Amino acid sequence: MSELHALFGGTFDPVHFGHLRPVEALAQQIGLARVLLLPNNVPPHRPQPEASPAQRVEMLRCAIADRLLFAVDIRELMRETPSWTVATLETLRAERGPQPPLGFIIGQDSLLSLASWHRWKDLLSLCHLLVCKRPGYAAEMGSPEMQRWLEDHLTADAQQLHQQPAGLIWLADTPLVNISATEIRQRRHQGLPCDSLLPPAVIDYIDRAGLYLK
Incomplete structure (x- = not known):
């Protein structure tokens, strides 16, 4: 049986404990062997990150230097065009083959908006969805159809995530870490300390690097 690996995408502008601690708790719960952090390429119509792609990657490398669970994968930053999650998963599947179990980590907020994602119905043919709690978000999907879809794929048996390559949804009992990158940037702009919010x-x-000093 192959080890269960997972992907976790984000802008990471900057990476903080709200990213790291829930994923570490998730890994402990279900026996995740490795988590690839995927810094996103931000599409032209979205606000650009304050940090450059190279700076966001370097912050990730600083954050995980003593966290062996994590590695950084920069493939989405290499693309000129917006990178759809489903396309990244298809590339990884082509590299790794159809059998190794693969998870994609999202927050509760992303699960609730999943029906707006590009080719969202194809996701579970490529991976398991591993969902971390987020403060202030509903526990149920927005429509009866989406709620049925969720319940059809839910598992409460972590072993199944290791035994099947894809197709399941795990709702993780992860800590609610109420930290946002926006809050950190604002605190930095105001000259306020952020010591408890992100790794030293x-x-x-x-x-x-003189970041977030406006």
Whole structure:
């Protein structure tokens, strides 16, 4: 049986404990062997991150230097065009083959809006969805049809995530870490400390790079 690996995407502008701690708790719950952090390429019609792609990658590397669960995968930053999650998963499937179990980690907020994602119905043919709680979001889907879809794919048996390559949804009992990158950037703009919000090595890098100082 192959080890269960998962992907976790985000802008990571900057990476913080709200990203890392729920995923570490999830990994412990279900026996995740490795989590690939995927910094997103931001489409032209979206607000651009304050940090450059290279700076966002470097902050991730600082954050995970002592966290062996994580690795950084920069494939989405290499694309000129917006990177759809389903396309990234298809590429990984082509690399790894059809059998190894693969998870995609999302927050409760993303699960609730999943029907607006590009080719969302194809996701479960490629991976399991591993859902972390998010503060302030509903527990149920927005329509009876989506709620039925969720219930049809739910599992409460973590072993199934290791035994099947894809197709299941796991609702993780992860800690609610109410931290946002927006809040961190605003605190930095105001000269306020962020010591409890992100790893010390990331704060050191932000200081050295002169980020978020407006």
